[in-house]
Amino acid sequence: MTHRTRRTAAGVAVVALLPLLAACGGDGSSSDGASGEGSSTVTLVTHDSFAVSDDVLAAFEKESGLTVEQVAPGDAGTLVNQLVLTKDAPLGDVVYGVDNTFASRAVEAGVFEAYQPAGLDPEVAAYAPDDLAGTLTPIDVGDVCLNLDDGWFEKNGVTPPTTLEDLTKPEYADLTVVTNPATSSPGLAFLLATIGAFGTDGWQDYWTDLRDNGVKVAESWEDAYYVDFSGAGEGGQRPIALSYATSPAFTVSEDGKSSTTSAMLDTCFRQVEYAGVLAGAANPEGAKQLVDFLTTGEFQADIPGQMYMYPADPGVELPADWTKFAPLADKPFEVAPADVAAHRDEWIEQWTATVVD
Amino acid sequence: MTRATARATPHPVSRPASRAARWRTDRWGAWLGWGAAVVLPLGFLAVFFAWPVVSLVLQGFFTETPAGRVLDLSGFAEVLSQDRTWRIVGQTLAQAVTGTVLSVLLGLPGAYVLYRCRFPGRTVVRGLVTVPFVLPSVVVGVAFRALFAPGGMLGWAGLEESFAGIVLALVFFNYAVVVRTVGGMWERLDPRAEQAARALGATPWRAFRTVTLPALGPAIASAAAVVFLFCATAFGVVLVLGGLRYGTIETEIWIRTTQFLDLRSAAVLSVLQLVVVAGALVVSSRARTRRERALHLTSDRVSAHRLRLRAGADLVPALVTLVVVAGLLVLPMAGLVTRSLRTADGAWGLGNYVALGTTGGRNALTVTVWEALGNSLRTATWAATIAVVVGGLVALVVSRRPRRPAMRRAVGVLDAAFMLPLGVSAVTVGFGFLITLDRPLGLDVDLRTSGALVPIAQAVVAIPLVVRTMLPVLRAIDPRLREAAATLGAAPGRVLRSVDGPLGARSLGLAIGFAFAVSLGEFGATSFLARPETATLPVVIYRLIGRPGAENYGMALAASVVLAVLTATVMMVAERLRGDRPGGEF
Numbered sequence: 044m045t046h047r048t049r050r051t052a053a054g055v056a057v058v059a060l061l062p063l064l065a066a067c068g069g070d071g072s073s074s075d076g077a078s079g080e081g082s083s084t085v086t087l088v089t090h091d092s093f094a095v096s097d098d099v100l101a102a103f104e105k106e107s108g109l110t111v112e113q114v115a116p117g118d119a120g121t122l123v124n125q126l127v128l129t130k131d132a133p134l135g136d137v138v139y140g141v142d143n144t145f146a147s148r149a150v151e152a153g154v155f156e157a158y159q160p161a162g163l164d165p166e167v168a169a170y171a172p173d174d175l176a177g178t179l180t181p182i183d184v185g186d187v188c189l190n191l192d193d194g195w196f197e198k199n200g201v202t203p204p205t206t207l208e209d210l211t212k213p214e215y216a217d218l219t220v221v222t223n224p225a226t227s228s229p230g231l232a233f234l235l236a237t238i239g240a241f242g243t244d245g246w247q248d249y250w251t252d253l254r255d256n257g258v259k260v261a262e263s264w265e266d267a268y269y270v271d272f273s274g275a276g277e278g279g280q281r282p283i284a285l286s287y288a289t290s291p292a293f294t295v296s297e298d299g300k301s302s303t304t305s306a307m308l309d310t311c312f313r314q315v316e317y318a319g320v321l322a323g324a325a326n327p328e329g330a331k332q333l334v335d336f337l338t339t340g341e342f343q344a345d346i347p348g349q350m351y352m353y354p355a356d357p358g359v360e361l362p363a364d365w366t367k368f369a370p371l372a373d374k375p376f377e378v379a380p381a382d383v384a385a386h387r388d389e390w391i392e393q394w395t396a397t398v399v400d
Numbered sequence: 401m402t403r404a405t406a407r408a409t410p411h412p413v414s415r416p417a418s419r420a421a422r423w424r425t426d427r428w429g430a431w432l433g434w435g436a437a438v439v440l441p442l443g444f445l446a447v448f449f450a451w452p453v454v455s456l457v458l459q460g461f462f463t464e465t466p467a468g469r470v471l472d473l474s475g476f477a478e479v480l481s482q483d484r485t486w487r488i489v490g491q492t493l494a495q496a497v498t499g500t501v502l503s504v505l506l507g508l509p510g511a512y513v514l515y516r517c518r519f520p521g522r523t524v525v526r527g528l529v530t531v532p533f534v535l536p537s538v539v540v541g542v543a544f545r546a547l548f549a550p551g552g553m554l555g556w557a558g559l560e561e562s563f564a565g566i567v568l569a570l571v572f573f574n575y576a577v578v579v580r581t582v583g584g585m586w587e588r589l590d591p592r593a594e595q596a597a598r599a600l601g602a603t604p605w606r607a608f609r610t611v612t613l614p615a616l617g618p619a620i621a622s623a624a625a626v627v628f629l630f631c632a633t634a635f636g637v638v639l640v641l642g643g644l645r646y647g648t649i650e651t652e653i654w655i656r657t658t659q660f661l662d663l664r665s666a667a668v669l670s671v672l673q674l675v676v677v678a679g680a681l682v683v684s685s686r687a688r689t690r691r692e693r694a695l696h697l698t699s700d701r702v703s704a705h706r707l708r709l710r711a712g713a714d715l716v717p718a719l720v721t722l723v724v725v726a727g728l729l730v731l732p733m734a735g736l737v738t739r740s741l742r743t744a745d746g747a748w749g750l751g752n753y754v755a756l757g758t759t760g761g762r763n764a765l766t767v768t769v770w771e772a773l774g775n776s777l778r779t780a781t782w783a784a785t786i787a788v789v790v791g792g793l794v795a796l797v798v799s800r801r802p803r804r805p806a807m808r809r810a811v812g813v814l815d816a817a818f819m820l821p822l823g824v825s826a827v828t829v830g831f832g833f834l835i836t837l838d839r840p841l842g843l844d845v846d847l848r849t850s851g852a853l854v855p856i857a858q859a860v861v862a863i864p865l866v867v868r869t870m871l872p873v874l875r876a877i878d879p880r881l882r883e884a885a886a887t888l889g890a891a892p893g894r895v896l897r898s899v900d901g902p903l904g905a906r907s908l909g910l911a912i913g914f915a916f917a918v919s920l921g922e923f924g925a926t927s928f929l930a931r932p933e934t935a936t937l938p939v940v941i942y943r944l945i946g947r948p949g950a951e952n953y954g955m956a957l958a959a960s961v962v963l964a965v966l967t968a969t970v971m972m973v974a975e976r977l978r979g980d981r982p983g984g985e986f
Contacts (some may be wrong), residue, residue, distance in 0.1 A: 086849065092944060093932070094766055113932045114849045116834070118660070124661040125834055125928075128459075132838040133847055148661070223644065225655055262639045265538070265945045269953055270545045276950060277739075280551045286948065293949035298747060351947075388660050399644050 085329035086112045086135030088126070088321070090119045093139060094349040095342065103336045109329050119228050119316075120145055126321070127152040134319040136330035139182060139337065143315040144168075144231050147384030149172050155319040156327065160335045167338070167355045170315045173381050181318035182337050185350035186288035186311040186372050187232035189219070190304050192274030195282035204283065207240055207307050210253060217257035220271040220282040223399075225391050226262050228314075233285050234394055235383065236312035238280060239376030243386075274304040283307075289351050289369040302368045311372035316352065319392050430978055432894040435543035435574045437793045438814070441863075444790050447840065449821055449860050452832025453670075453771040459835065460667025475664040476671075489672060492648040493640070494562070496676075503627045504620060506571065507578025509717035515583030517707040517714060525725065526975065527968035530576045532729060536923055538572075538945060539960045541640030543732045544569050548641070553731070561643055572728055574627040581623035582616055584910075585872060587704060589615055601703035604713060618688045618875075622868055623691050625684030629822040632676060635924065649673045653825045670828055677823030681816045731786070740957035744950040752951075752958035764947040765940050766932045769959045773966075776920055776937040782855035783862060784917035788912055790859065791866025794818050796900065798867065799874035818867055821860045826924025833857070833929065854936070855927050858919035865918055869911040874900060914976020917967045937963050 087093075093115065105112060116125050123145040126138060130152060130285055141149055149155065157178045159168065170181035189210075196203045204215050222230035237246045255363035259281060261267035269277050274294065277370055288311060291302040318337050321328040336342055343354035353371055479485050513527055532540065540719035546552050548559040589612065597607040633650045641733045646650070651668050656666040708714045743751030756769035767775070798815045802808050821829070837847040847853050877900065885895045925936040930939050937959060944956035 088584065089932075091927075091930070091932075091939075092946075112849075115930050115932050116928050121658040121928075124658055125831070126802075128831060129834050129838075130847075132835075134846075155795055159833070225644065225659060226639065262643055263538075266542060266545060268948060269945070270549050275948070275953070276550055277953065278546065278549075280549070290948045294953075314733075320755060338857060391659075395644065 053393070062224075071307060075199045083108065083329075084112055085137065085326050085333050086114060087333060088114050088116070088122070088133075088135040090117065091115045092139040092350060092371060096345050097379065098343045099341050100351055102341065105206070107149055107329075107332050107336070111333065119314060120231075123149045123154075126154045129177045130154050133323050136324035137318060137333045138321055139318040141179070141317050141319065142228070143175075143313075143317075143380045144235065144383050144387070146175055146179060146317055147380045148387075149319075150178055151384060153322060154177065155320045156324065156330075157321045158320045158331055158334060160331075160338050163338065164356060164358070166357055170355055171317065173266055173379060175317070180334055180338060181315050181345050181355040182318050183343075183350065183355050184261035184313055184315045184371070185234070185352040186308075186313055186375055187229045187285070188282050188288045188306040188311040188372065189221075189233075189307060190272070190274060190286040190290050190306050192272065192284075192303070193305055194303055195273050203307075207237060207249070209257050210258070210283070211249070212257070213282070215256065217259075218281055219253070219257075220259040220261055220267045220279075220281045221285040222267050223260050224260050224394055227264055229264050229285055229287070232312040232314055233392070234311075234390060235378045236310060236376040238390065239312065239378050244260070246292045247393060247397055250394065254398050258398075274334045276303075287351075288371055289365075291371040292351075292364060295364065295368055299364070306369075306372075308370070308372040309374075311375040313372070313375040313377065315355070343353070372386075407605055410683050433893065433896075434797065440812075441790045441794045441818070444786075445817060445821075445860075445863075448856050449824075449829065452836045453824055453828055454832075454837045456663070456828055456832040457667045457670050460663035460670075467966055472664075475668045479665050479668040485669075485672075488647055488649055488652050488669075489676070490648070491646055492632055492676065495566055495570065495634075495646070495648060496628050498563075498567050499574065499631035500624050500628045503571050503574045503578050503631075504624055506720065507575055507623070508582060508620075509720040510575065510579040510724060511583035511586055512717045513714070513721040514579060515587040515706070516539065516704055517718075518704050519707040523972055523975065526580075527972040529579055529729065530971045531733065531964045531968050532572050533574070533576045533917070533921070533967075535960060535964060536921065536941050537634075537636030538640070538923075538942055539736070539956065540569065540572070540732070541637050541735050542945065544572075544637070544641055546735060547732060553735070561641070561645065563642075563646065566642045566646055569641055569730065570631045570634060572732065573634070573637070575724065575729065577630070578591075578620075578623045579626050581626070581868070582619045585612055585616055585619035586612075595757070619872060621684045621687035622872065625680060625819070626822065626868060628680045628684075629677060629819065632673070632680070633823060633825060635826070640980060646760065649676070650825055654827045656829050657831055666828070670825065673823070673825065674820075677820065678816075680823070681819055682983075685812060685816065735966075736957050737961055740954060742954065742962050744954060750977075752954035753962075755951065755955050756958060756962065760944055760947070760952050764944055764949075765938070767935055769937070769940055769955065769962070772935050772937050772940040772959075773962065775934045779855045779858065779934075779936055780916050780919040783858035783922075784915040786855060786859035787862035787866050787915040787919075788908070791818070791863040791915070792870060792908070792912065795861070795867045795870035795874055796896075799871055799900075800876075801879070815867070815871075819864045822864050827928075829857070829860070830925045830928030833925075834940050842858075848929070849931070849933055851929075851931050854926055854934075855919070857925035857929060858922045859915075861922055861925065862915040862918040865914050866911045869914055869924075870907045873907040910974050913970050917970050917973075919969070920963065920967055 048338055093113065100111060107308075112135070116122065116134065119140055119142050122138070123141055125134070126141075126149055133154075138154075151174070153263050155178050159171075159177055161179065167181050168176070170184065171177075171179045172326050191203050193203070204210055204212075204321060209215060221233055224231040224234040234246075238251055240246075241249045259267075259271060261271055264286070267284055268286055268290075269275050270279055271281045272279045272286075273282045274284065280393055286306075288306045288308065291304045291306055294304045295302045311386060320327060320334060322383045338356070340359065342355070343356045343359045346354045346359075353361070460475065461471060461473060462469045510529070514522060520563065544565065545560070547554045548557070548565050549555060550560070559568070562760040566819075578723070593615075594607050594611045597611045598604065602610070632648070634648070635654060638648055639651050639654075644655075647655075649672055653666050653669045653673065656662045656669065685857060689807060707718060709718060738750050741748055741750070743749055759768055798811055798857050800809060800811060834848055837853065839846055845852075881899050882895050885899050886892075890898065921938060923942065926936055927939060927942070930936075935943075941956050941959045941963070944952045944959065
């Protein structure tokens with residue numbers, strides 16, 4: 044078959060399938076991509092945990108006259124790589140959900156059009172330092188921390204650990220499970236916490252100690268939390284597990300007075316999630332409006348209940364049980380996004396060599 | 401001339417000419433028909449598989465320089481010189497070969513018991529056996545780890561993070577492939593050949609080895625090839641059960657692509673994966689064609705007999721099957737079902753199933769699980785339609801045995817080409833879609849975000865299974881039937897309609913069922929194309945299990961049980977549809 048006939052054949056196949064394609068949208072929702080559909084539609088590319096209340100979104104659509112289409116091609120880490128690969132033909136107009144462990148790579152690759160809402164609270168803007176400033180808009184934050192099964196420590200008469208150093212002590216041998224930074228985003232955040240705590244030259248020794256003290260490495264969060272963590276109530280054997288500062292709010296007892304787990308607030312890394320306008324967006328004006336909307340009080344107040352993250356805007360009031368069971372860390376460990384972008388692959392490889400191989 | 405013939409041929413003079421003309425149009429029609437039957441599937445495969453995959457791999461071999469894109473093959477030298485690469489290749493081969501051999505060894509007795517013997521409850525067991533094949537691997541991974549972990553039911557066996565643990569999970573997934581493929585052929589084998597051998601004094605073992613086994617050869621080779629491809633590209637379960645220590649080419653491609661965006665190494669690894677897969681396909685095709693021939697097929701009513709446990713002949717296969725089904729298949733699934741019946745407050749009940757009408761604890765989902773189920777059914781209907789049309793055409797073409805060696809070879813290549821989607825990483829396909837299918841071929845539709853790509857991506861994975869289901873039946877049709885029809889004056893189209901049609905249609909029900917079941921369970925490629933409002937069942941299960949809270953975990957398991965029951969039902973109905981007809985490979 045010659046090249047030309049093959050092209051023709053491919054064309055025939057696609058044309059033959061077109062009626063099918065058009066019918067596949069289901070539910071009467073438009074099956075067309077938003078970009079190119081004129082200025083009334085704006086496409087939001089996001090990771091698989093984006094959520095918003097129907098009425099909040101509907102109010103925005105009514106006010107702006109825009110229709111918001113959502114596409115969720117993968118988790119947070121995968122998302123950035125997808126954006127980099129598709130930068131010449133972007134998947135939509137706006138992206139939400141790029142976090143501070145991956146953001147610099149996307150900014151470096153020229154994925155975004157510079158834009159931040161006018162009059163953004165300086166405290167919010169501070170979450171987007173250095174190379175992210177003016178390009179990405181912080182929307183929400185959350186802490187990745189070790190969680191404790193409080194009941195286990197009480198029952199076994201062991202004083203619960205509080206710091207990263209505690210975990211290398213003999214009394215906590217074989218009690219901790221974390222996740223692999225190469226395959227899991229909380230795992231990467233925790234590796235960064237240890238780099239923030241012990242410095243770029245000290246973290247390797249810390250992990251050697253952790254390994255020698257019997258730390259277990261699971262490949263994914265669900266694996267660590269549901270199989271290994273005793274606090275999840277699924278038969279796990281380890282009372283210290285890597286999760287989020289908000290996780291204890293999911294283990295609140297029936298009466299709502301106490302939680303069976305707690306977060307070790309001195310072991311946290313703060314994840315910041317951003318929104319940005321994609322370079323080459325079909326509807327750049329709509330994209331900007333959508334980013335503005337994500338920073339409004341209405342959307343910010345919707346974040347805790349919908350996505351289980353903290354709104355970036357410090358002025359937004361939090362649900363009552365949050366302050367009690369899911370407070371943020373006072374002093375989370377930090378690594379600058381640009382440093383993460385520059386060294387992440389190298390750090391992960393060193394980590395693998397230290398802990399796994 | 402009698403009046404009768406005169407009436408039949410009112411214009412005897414024009415008869416030879418019209419016949420020649422008809423013969424010519426038939427011949428043209430046949431060429432056109434076969435041409436379309438080759439071109440349409442190839443076009444589909446080219447656009448929705450080859451183009452995306454090749455584009456992504458090529459991207460890894462080109463680097464951007466100020467002078468433009470330059471071919472850079474230094475990645476080969478770099479990746480191939482690392483010990484780690486060869487360790488990963490070795491692990492891939494070891495896992496896939498062991499998983500395949502074990503699946504075949506355990507699957508053969510299963511095929512015999514489930515397809516050659518009659519016993520009460522056989523249909524249910526046949527349906528049950530298929531369930532693991534479509535369970536989301538994230539759920540299977542967690543279920544197996546819960547068994548293997550310290551404190552789990554099999555915690556004492558030391559299977560956690562072990563080679564044996566991974567291989568067991570691979571057999572769990574692929575047992576059904578062997579049982580159905582080989583069983584489908586076995587139940588139609590005429591038992592008289594074996595009976596004759598026995599009557600002539602052969603021991604049961606000798607009769608099996610010299611008569612039955614050679615006849616089953618093509619089916620075994622075919623099953624082994626499919627299982628090998630599934631094992632070599634297993635992702636979720638290898639990662640969850642083995643971790644990076646037992647990493648394979650597939651897990652490495654996934655990490656290099658999604659986490660590091662190291663397309664250079666990923667491209668080299670993709671080529672390695674292709675070499676392994678192509679090697680397996682060549683071996684399997686050799687084994688198949690050497691043995692393949694027209695068989696005397698019969699009804700299973702004739703061949704099947706009541707399970708004879710007393711007489712001893714069926715005792716060993718029955719025991720092996722019992723141990724495998726109870727220990728390897730039912731045990732992990734029973735763990736899932738049991739846990740799905742425990743509600744968040746620790747009581748037993750249907751609370752998790754009632755919650756499937758909600759969006760989960762603290763709004764973990766954007767749609768309810770039932771809505772997701774609706775999405776799954778809709779998507780699977782489209783995917784199964786596409787897969788059966790395209791796969792059916794491929795099976796028809798490949799079932800021919802052209803006389804010219806070149807044509808014969810071309811048919812073999814076509815067969816292998818449509819197996820490749822099973823042997824190429826889902827992440828390569830998914831990322832390939834993203835860089836190629838933005839308004840492809842001048843269409844004004846961004847296919848990547850349209851939602852239409854989801855059933856297509858699922859169909860690409862289901863097509864090889866449709867082909868493997870229909871092919872053995874079409875191939876087992878005695879060519880003399882077609883020749884006889886042609887001699888009696890039937891045009892090529894008529895031969896197809898009246899010989900291949902009715903016989904081939906018999907495997908259609910099963911092919912539809914399998915395509916449907918595969919698309920219901922597909923997660924890999926789907927996850928890269930998901931739209932939140934049309935999320936499918938595996939996608940919401942994945943989301944639920946990714947959230948803390950006993951309620952979400954319970955819902956994830958309940959949703960998995962729903963998926964499993966649905967799949968088992970689809971397979972049982974498909975088998976019923978088949979009725980008393982020669983079956984396919986699955």
